[in-house]
Amino acid sequence: MSGSGRALPADLERLREIEARFAMPTYPRAPVEFVRGEGSRLWDSDGREYVDLFSGLSVHNAGNCHPRIVAAIADQAATLGGTSNLFYSEPAMRLTQRLVDSSLGGRAFLANSGAEANECAIKLVRRHAHARGVGRPEIVVLDHAFHGRTMAALAATPRLAREDLFGPLPAGFVPVPRDDPQALADAVGPNTAAVMLEPIQGESGIHPIGDDVLAAARSACDESGALLVFDEIQTGMGRTGTLWAHQGIGVTPDVMTSAKALGGGLPVGACVTAPAVGEGLTLGEHGSTFAGGPICARAALAALDVIDTPAVRGNVAERHAQLREELAEDAAVAGIRGRGLMIGIALADGLEAAAIGRRALELGVVVNAPNPKTIRLLPPLTISADELAAGLARLRDAFGAG
């Protein structure tokens, strides 16, 4: 049975049995199996339709199954799969150039996920520090950050870096409070390889990093020779209203990582540098079998074609305004955080996000509860005014369940 007492479809019961017996229990799955998607709509195995305000965790920024991305994948899959990075491949080189040209202007390394993009950035900043003669480089990170689940990315994620469970973790990560520019400046010194942060923290519940903290990070890096790394895995690909979030906040990093929506639904990550970083990592220092494979690279190029347009940027701004307006008067809403279509709704006292998220799903809208007091919205950037209105109406009905 689902939380509401509705009988689960037989297919879903079967999947739950397989999960219970065979899958490592790492995910708290909701009792729904989605079987089809189109734009900002999803359908479950019962044929019920949902408004998608989650985009598969900010993956389908171009909308579910965008025809242009589907066609690119199908065409490349029918032409040639990966032949390894020991040979040339047009899609990978075009994607590399496009990422660099659209952001920091230096060089890029393609990867397969967000965590891997960050692993690349961590290796790169340590290597850069060693080249400056820093023997034990440190990376300053922010409390409540999320940088991924591989070992170094985990070590950069203070609240999950459990030495008791996963130790010994890579050393040299120095957490500082999220909202304290002085503490950040004080933590940066001659041994600092980098300051690494998300311009808007996503997994913690959509917390934009203050301009004062960003400015402190930039000037501390400039003074010490450390590199400023922005993890744009969730904030990137148009999510906050510019292609990359740093383009809307006036602080430019030396290194940027991307993933999630970059692959248009397929697993693609990237680590991009500014020219001052030099070549980054060189022959034999980094690599990955699948990285830059032509099917994934074609999907990423198509996703960029769809997302990186004035029309989509305009839609993000308009839908943001609509969302604020439609939620402004709701007593369940204590505040709205975030930019563009990366939104955290702070719930009024007494309301519980998980219960609201479950009820919302029953009412036909997909949202997320990253912590007990926040509903997170990450809709496709192509969502229409009517679709957003329908999704928000269902969400507001669900507030009653909190």
Ligand SMILES: Cc1ncc(COP(=O)(O)O)c(C=O)c1O
């Ligand atoms: C900001 C940020 N960095 C890194 C990651 C890790 O990405 P992946 O799950 O693709 O490894 C995520 C995923 O949620 C993220 O939001």
